[in-house]
Amino acid sequence: MKTFKDGLVFLNGKFVKKDFAIDNNGKITFKISKGVKAEDLKGKKVIPSLFDLHTHTRCPGQEYKEDFDHITKAASHGGFSEICAMPNTKPVADNEAIIDYIVLEAEKFPRCKIYPFGSMTVNLEGKKLSRMGLMKQSGAIGVTDDGMCIQNTSTMVKAMQYASTHDLFIMDHAEDINLSSQGQVNEGETSYKMGYGGIPEIAETTVILRDIELSRYLEIPIHITHVSTKRSAELILKAKADGVQVTFDITPHHLSFTEKDCLGFNTDFKVNPPLRNEKDRKFLVDLVKRGKVDAIATDHAPHAEFEKEFAFNNAPFGISSLDTAFVLLYNTLTIKAKIPLEKWIEFISSKPRNLLKLPQKELKEGVMANFFIFDSEKKWKINADDIFSKGKNNPLIGKILNGKIINTYFRGKKVY
């Protein structure tokens, strides 16, 4: 039995001062005997663990960028109890053997649960369908060709129909590769000033429009991941209002940074979809404020140290964001945009779990203890050592942020 006192516990959407304990079975209990030794959590928040819908775990095959040991450490450090592994591994997670491997390997590191996604097409080539049914039997929770958006609409129709046959969650990274492939940053003032090709907004919106039409016509739900522009979000909201079963998520970096951050050629800000302009960022933050988003997902994309030292156009896309996603959101949404933590926490916990029809993590009597302790008052400077992910491509290194995760408990055990 481990007892905690005076913490602000997140219960039914509110922070309330309450004492609690983890019993010998790793379960939460509020029945505590008086006078026992307890950890003092005065002023600190106790929050049910987070859920990430979009994590590039890189393994198998790219262990030089990330491995299960590091990714599970980064997840628990970031307050996550569950992460969804993207299928763009080497080899691609396009068959049940790779899914089996991910499930079995991940269990060796019981710091968080990894839910693998399978690809929709073989080798992410957008041609032949992956064995989606067999992957589901092995534990795949959804399917996506993230990073290699299916370009052929006819193939996309069949991939959606087949995924839906097996009742799999479909997630699309909406990108018209013919429009985006020459680009490094958002098209506009920044691409002009940097002298790089631009990735236009229409590379995203034209595919979102396609996906909306397919979803409407086929009556199959679709989830659009990492929506980056105002226009994209508006199209989706309009489709929702028309009754189309389309949902979407936004990343912490698109909520926090803009294309201007790329002007210094810092490759840590090079992401796909690219950071857009302030008008887009503000609109997305406002959507969170109005409760209009379905999820916030990290798109954690770790890369090796040497890959950051390439010229900007040769450096890979992605931010290693799992460690700091929650703290960054706290700074962006709560401190700057004045959205209370209680209002947005669901977008990175209960809402994505609902999308995938997974059980919730709550602080309730008798349920397994999955939570983290957050000191919202602490100001700290992030060093490279504070990033537990193998990928140090995180633009927050060297920056001072408000709020720090103190400890994380997973299945009743302290994992960070």
Added chain:
Amino acid sequence: MKKHLITISDLSKNEIIEIFKQGKVFKDILQRPIKKIPTLRGKTVGLLFFEPSTRTKLSFELAAKRMSADTINFSASTSSLKKNESIKDTIMTLEAMKIDIYVVRHPSPGVPAMITKIIKGSVINAGDGAHAHPTQGILDAYTVWEKFGDVKGLHIAILGDVKYSRVIRSDIEIFLKLGAHLTLCTAKTLMPNWIDPKVKYTTNIEKAVKDADVIMGLRMQKERQDSAIIPDEIEFNTFFGIKNIKIANKKNNYIVMHPGPINRGIEIDGDIADSKHSVINEQVTNGLATRMAIFYALFQG
């Protein structure tokens, strides 16, 4: 002057004018029988050209030699810089040679700026992709300044491949800084998605050149017609080429410029390139004189 010259924004208006004045002095020296001056004696200039560029490289090399500097050449083939090579690793091996000024040309925008963070000496950007080519901007503006005495209030028309040009960004920046009026004229497929709001844009060449004191052509890359950007060279030349029949310019002292090498019959017709209005060959001499002036300014601090 700042320690590095990466873009025109590293220079104040006064510093630009100082470079022009010094450039004029050096241009006069270049006419003399003994063209060498001792300013950079004992200094080493490293010429790092990660893509071929005979003209710019020769100009910098000659400028350094005229000022008595030692030069070291690293070309793409000798340095074997590959796509996936760390910029840091490559530069660190050169640092051992105690180079005072790195002159860097690289196909990727941002590489000269990255190098400033690694080395002890100065960096001059000799062109990084379509990002910047500040010494070309300086020599172009110098050419106009020398011809007209001042750049302020002049009308400059720029034609050709704006979107992919490494020269245009530096030219726009320096001419705006010096108070010129700029008009761009090209096909919409050759225009960037964003341009400084002070710059005018037209698809009508007659309008663009009507009041122009300076007509500048930009080099058209041959690949453009293969990637559905323009139909072909003949069509491009018809609508956007600098040609006699299209120029209804009321001024008789207008000049025609081009960063070279020119594609005769594409962005500029031969008779114009060879006419009395053309200063294309003089731009080369001015390039040498202004690059000497930039070296000079860097060492004056």
